[in-house]
Amino acid sequence: MTEPAVVDVRGVWRSFGSFTAVREMSLEVHPGEIVGLIGANGAGKTTLIRMILGLELVDRGAIDVFGAPPSRGTRRRLGYMPQGLGLYQELSVRQNVEFVAEAFGIAAPPLPDALEEVATRQVGGIGLGLQRQLAFYCALSHRPELVILDEPTSGVDPLARTKLWDTIHDQADTGRAVLVTTHYLQEAQQCTRLVIMSRGRLVAHGTLDDIIGGQRAITVRTAEWARAFDALVAAQLPVTLAGRVVRVAGTDATVVRAALDSAGVEAAVTDVPATLEETMVLIDRDAKIES
Known part of the structure; x- marks a missing residue:
């Protein structure tokens, strides 16, 4: 990025009593890009946004918005849409x-x-x-230079979500910086860059290709898909369903095959690239192990 960051978060911590909501978190948002802040409920996304807005104090680390700490002056230059709509x-x-x-x-x-x-x-x-x-x-009414959107499309129908994302892209195209949280991973793929949080920490960042990297998954196709699903869950593997296709992320095909054979399930097993959703499951699993 050649232009200075509109938002610059450096090693930020925020605790509430004995609970640490955000720990050693860093990110940047530059003009003309859409940064997707992604993570499960309770990952610390909203707390981080409130610190960027100056609505929550920073315990450790630093945040600059337009080159200065958050203040009434910086808030006049940004547009904010909270989860509760405001x-x-x-x-x-x-x-x-x-x-x-x-x-x-x-x-x-x-x-x-x-x-x-x-x-x-x-x-x-x-x-x-x-x-x-x-x-x-x-x-958007005051033509802000930075737009912060916290779950802007939650609870609305797919057509309305598409229209809102068209507007988000329009804002970035005019040079505005956009920071957006969403739990719809298909929407996350529309972002310029992704910043993934888990348990208050930064666990991955970059483009969609950067995040997924070389992650792989196994597809299981069988008429006995329900039995296959149950067998793989019983084997404590990270299992999801895509229609009637069972998918197992981050697991060797021989492990999947062994679990199916033990249950007496005949199936076609294929190695494929992982999806963003599956990658998120693996990232969150690894974060729990590390914590």
């Missing part, structure tokens, strides 16, 4: 937009067609998809 349910759609515009000292922008149709309705009375569209619109 909307006022008893205000109308238009009133929510006007409130945000007043807070940032700008004129309220015109609503897009889908929101204009419900402009006078209370936010609590419109669907979740429209609420998320409104929250996203509010986050």
Whole structure:
């Protein structure tokens, strides 16, 4: 990256009592890229975002946003969409937009067609998809240089998710830096780079190809797929289902074959590249072992 990082997190720690939510975490976000912050619930993603926003204190390490520690000044230059959306349910759609515009000292922008149709309705009375569209619109209304989105598409239908991701790409294309969390791994593949957290720590980072690397999986195809699945689970292997195809990540084919033979299951066993989901399972497993 040739341009300075918009977000620069260096060796950050954050604890709540005896619980350490984030430990020795580092990441950078540069203009024009979409960085996906990925991890299971409780991995520390939201805590890290709140520290970047200046809403949580840093115990150790340092965070710079636009070259300075998080502050009211840096927050004016970014747009944030929290998991809870941050909307006022008893205000109308238009009133929510006007409130945000007043807070940032700008004129309220015109609503897009889908929101204009419900402009006078209370936010609590419109669907979740429209609420998320409104929250996203509010986050972008003051033309921020950095956009931070915490699970922006959670709970909405696939078409709405696709439209929101089109907008995310539009923001990056204009040079804005985007930091986004998502638990939809198909969405994660749309990011420029991925940063994977587990138990508060950075466990992997890079492009999708960097993350998956040489990870492999075994596919098991058989008419007795349910018995095959049970046999492999009983053997304590990392098993998933893709339709009726059983998949086992990070395991040698001879081990899979032995477990199937012990259960008397005939199957075709094939070595294939691992998916991102399977790689995440392996990364999380290794992180638990190390901790």
